[in-house]
Amino acid sequence: MKRQLIFYAAILVGLYLTGCGATAKEIHMKSQSERNDVFREVKAGETVPKGFIDMVIKASIKTHHEGHYPLEPKDQFHGNPDYPFLINIDGQAAIWKVNGTTDHTPLYDESGKRRTDPEAGNGVKYNIDKKIRIAAGPHRIFFGLAAEGLTKKFEVTLKDGEKYVLQLKPVYEYTLHPFRVPSFLEGVKDYEVFLNGAPVQ
Secondary structure, three states: HHHHHHHHHHHHHHHHHHHHHHHHHHHHHHHHOOOOOOEEEEEOOOOOOEEEEEEEEEEEEEEOOOOOOOOOOOOOOOOOOOOOEEEEEOOEEEEEEEOOEEEEOOOOOOOOOOOOOOOOEEEEEEEEEEEEEEEEEEEEEEEOOOOOOOEEEEEEEEEOOOEEEEEEEEEEEEEEEOOOOOOOOOOOOEEEEOOOOOOOO
């Protein structure tokens, strides 16, 4: 019986590593630009030419501090500077590296009740807030976090003359003890995508 458990555990680990390897390979491929004429970063006040729009891209993640988990490799990104966010739009890639800020959101409210905020607790918060100029029309977007082995793919259609905010919000895994609540300490499992506040499927 014990030998069977070890066998099945080995299979699960193998499948997990295979999946991680495939994701890492995809992120690596998507970090290479196939073209460089899709978008560019812009500053406030620049005139938008006809046929183009400005879109603000916002994304964030909160992670544990470096050393929170003793077995975690020292060369990982959690709690460290230069946390990388990957955006690839129609084949053009950008890697935005961010220095995090310490975040000490209390775990409990004033009455002593556990907060439902998944980002409650001591950790490091990373945010990107970039404005790009891009042609109006449909676009395929790839979002990747190499540090988490996570990817998100979706499409948006942008109309000429409009302004857009594309926001990616993290969805965290659940903790099982002592409360079953989502927590950044368990890692991120997905991202919700919103364009001007409306969900993107």
